[in-house]
Every structure is written in C-alpha cells, then in structure tokens.
Amino acid sequence: MVTVKHRKLLGIQTPPASRVHPLVRFARRHTAGLLFLLPALLLFAFFVWYPIIYGFVLSFQDNSLFGGSGSWVGLGNFRRIFADPLFTVAWGNTLKFALYGLLFGYAIPVVLALAINEVRYGKAYFRLAFYLPVIIPPLVTVFLWGYMYTPDGGLLNGLLGQIGIGNQPWLQSPNSALQSLVVVTTWANAGGTMLIYLAALQSIPAELYEAAELDGAGIARRIWHVVLPQIRGVMLIMLILQIIATFQIFTEPFTLTSGGPVNSTTTIMLLIYYYAFQNADLGAASALSVILFLVLVTLSLGYFGVTRRLWAAGE
C-alpha cells in the first residue's frame, strides 16, 4: 500500500484526485451503490415499511372499506374486538390448529427422513414422492381433499365403508372439521420439512456413529444419543417455524369450511378477512392485525434468538 507519505518519499506526485472537494469524493464513492439499492428501497418503502406503520395508525382510527371518517378513536377498535365473542373462539381455534399440527405432523418428517436416509433402495423415489405435495398449489390441494372428504361417495368414507366403518362427517361436524383440516395442511407441508431434516442427517459426521459403536451403542441408542442431539437445533427451528405458519393459516379453512361449522374452524386470519372484506370494518381488522403482528414478531424473535445461539455454538 503506497500512502501519501510514501509517495512524498518516493517523489511521486500526489494525484489530483485528492484535491477534489470531499463532498464530490463522497458522492463518487457512494452514488453507484445507492443507485443500485434504489429499486429495493422504493419497493420496501411503499409495500412493506409504510404498510406496517400504516397498520398501527389504522388500528386507532375509525375507517371503513368505503371511506369512513378516519377520526381517532383511541383504543375503541381494540375494545370492540375484545367484546366480540369470536375473538376468543378464533384464538382458541388458531391454538388448536397449532397444537394438532404438532401432534399430527411434527414427528412425521423426522421419522421419514431418518428412514429414507438409511434405506439402500429407492431413496430418490421416496424423497420425490414425499416432497411432491409441497409443490402442488394450495387451491388444488384443498379441492382434492374436499373431494375426498365428501361424506356421501367420497374416497375416505368409501374406504372406511369397505372395512365396515360408517360414514364420517369429516369437514361437516364441529367435532372433526378442524382435525380434518390439520390433516390437509400436514399432508401439504410435511415433505418440505423432511428435506430439511434429510440435509441435517447427512451433515452428521460418520465419526460420531463410529465412536458410539465403540462404546457399544446399538442402533436405537445411536438414534437417541447421536442423531437426536445432532438435529436438535434444526428440530427446534422447525418447531417455531411450524407454529408461526399455523398462526397464519387461512386458505384451508377459508375454502373448505368458511370457518364453520359453527365457527369451529374460524382462525385469526379468517376473522381479520371477514372484518375487513365482509363487514368493511377496517378499524377492527387492523386492530386484530396489530395483535397478530405482535404475537408473530414475538415468535420470530424467539426464532432468531434460537438460530443465533446455534450459530454461536458453531452448529
């Protein structure tokens, strides 16, 4: 590196660039970089940052989809949605979705990945077959499942009939609608999570298995003492991501049950949609969005906390 001092010692003329005004030099250094950032900046400003702030403003205002006064109502919107009996119902359903989602679907990708990673034949086929539902557009998935769930003459009741079990109401009873929807979301998403676990399993160093073997650990104990501790971090991340995803569940209940029967599948996102686009009540919709926003941000902070700790731990 030739510094100014060296240049003088060596008798090199200081280039004229250094006589340029500092502001001009600053502009030369940064203009291109800022210009390249401009498209992203503008789009984020208009369609992400501004809406996020605007959402908070709207939640304290009286607005309807067709105009409205826009006057400040303080916590009025929040009081209104707390008074709505559907508020607790929707939160309860959303939590149930998360709970059943974990119950039905959390272990499946781990077990599938573990099995596929060990088998010696058809690995590529299994990976493909189990991942396939992930690429199917959700609208196709819900229509297909709606077709299979048809109480009279649908595939599932037809198959149950073959083994002597009577018709099940599936989506049409408040006792089974939510669980039936969880089956659909699990079916649609498990394959993606499985791929992540497969990648995690393949990154486990062979030495760990060998060391466990030398200590006399059989296959089951190796799963418990080597595999599970090695993929624990990924499992925790997948847990949080799955909860964040189920808190936003919309398409399945919207298209298959419209939140029914008797509001048994009305979720928070569905309630926000109905407030805004059926009642045209933007105040209530925004207030509920703000609450959902805060819950999701809290969950995401947990997610980032976990990933950061894992990175720090060198995993």
Place this chain on the structure above:
Amino acid sequence: MRRIIRVRRGRSQVTDAESTERSLISPLEWYKPSVRIAHWAIIALLVLLTLTTLGPLFWMLSGALKSSVEIYRTPPQLWPAAPEWSNFSKAWTELNSLLYLGNTAALAVGAVVLQLLVSATAAYSLSKLKPVLGNALLFFFLSTLMVPALAYLIPQYLTVVHLPIFGISLTDSWWAVWLPEAANAFNIIVLKSFFDSIPNDLVEAARIDGANALQIFIRIILPLSRPALAVVAMFTIFATWKDFLWPLLVLTDPSKEPVSVALYQLGIAASNGVPQNVLLAGFIFALLPPLILFLVFQRQIIRGVNTTGIRG
C-alpha cells in the same frame, strides 16, 4: 474405512452420490439378518406410505375421467369403466383454462424478472459496493423477515388500492401483484450471501481495467451467480403458482385472474353447475405446469431447499 463402504455400496448398486458416507447403520450391521429384515420392512412401509401422497393425485385423475354418475359411486371405483377424456376438453373450454393459465404464467414471468432485478441489484450493492448506510439498510430489509406478510395484509391492500404520493390505484393491474412481491428480503439475503462468496479481487481487477459498477454487475457478478439466480427464479415461480389470497383481493377483474383465483371463483365459491368431474380436470390443468417444472428440475430444487432452507 470409507473405501470398504464404497466397495460394498458399489456392489449393492447404490448410485446416489450422497450415500457414499456411512450413516446410522454400520457396514458390519448390514450383515445381520435382523437388520436386513428390518430394512426390507421399512422399505415396504415407505412404499405403502407413498400411497398417501401419490394416491390422492391418482384419485384426482381417475375422478376427472369418471362420468357424473360414477364419480360418487360406492364402493369407490379405482378406475372408471369408460374413461371420459372429453372432461378435459370440456374443462379447457368451459373453465377458460388457456386464459387463466396464461395469466398465471404472465404473473410468474413478471415476478421472476422483477424479483431478480430488484434483489440482485440490492444484494450486489450491499455485498460489493457497500455504500454509506448500507448496513443500516440491510438491517431494515432483514427485520421485515420477522413480520409475516399476512400480518400487514390490510394496510398493504389499502396501499395498493390508493398508492401514496402517486395517488393511483394498482388494483386490477398485474403490477399490484408484481411490485409488493418484489420486496422480498429473503431473496436479497440468498443472493447477497452468494455474491459474498465471489472474490473481491475479481471485482477489483475489473475496476482497475476501467469497468464501472454497472459493467461489473452485468459482466462478472451475474454470469458467476447463475446457480443462485436459478434457485431464486425457481422458487419465485412456485410461489406465484401457489399464490391465492393476494391476487383474490387485488385482481377483481375476471379476465386478469390467475388460475388459482379463477378456479376458486368458478369451482368452490360459486355452485353454478360446473360438474365435479370437469372441475377436477380443470384443477389438473392448474397442477400440471408446476408439476412438470418440478419433475424436470427436481435435483436443482432439492439442492436449493438444502442450501437456502426455503421449503418450497
């Protein structure tokens, strides 16, 4: 040790490149009869389980070929006695499939172009040009990852209906889908981390040769980043094909709707008498493009899932 495994694997005809490392079960254990039996039992079980993912797709095809009488017959018929292939031509014309598939394709192409353009320029700037405030802006981009888009759906919708400063409405224009989608922090990170792996010496050498920032971007960064750009493009196409709620809200003009919204309006929301078997054929049309794309590019896509963590 590893060579022994390779030899054994070679004999058992496992060609998958990823399986050259040993995994949970040791090479020695593969000689145990109990392990071998369990192995075949697990394979049989997995084959049965793939029926739960492939079965419904097969059922969809068989339903699309059944007559209106056969479709709800019990016990369920695996395959119709006389497949009605005409259901597909009916779906093509009655559901206006060409228009709606074309709309989705146009939305996907526009989304790919715009997202690549916006994300790559931003990632290039943050990775190589590093302008003033770059790190602060990176933080602001990244922090939006913590907020799922549905949490600000309503204000975002209102923004599109009445764009501030410009005072125009984007609804019923494809820009209403393209522009908000292009503000994607995840793409920026994926591309930035890829650009970070391109040696700075390369960029410096080009600069000394007199290339300006734009030339370096087009001639060096972009050609070297084809794999990363391909992954982003692929996931953008799948995301657009899956998109439902946002286009449902902002594209109310029926001639602009993507296929997902059109099938919802024609098939699920309205019970205006399109028969179930024809609808199933229409849904198969909507499924085919992403399915074919996936089957063609499955290796790249699966590798993309592994390197980026996007689950598709």
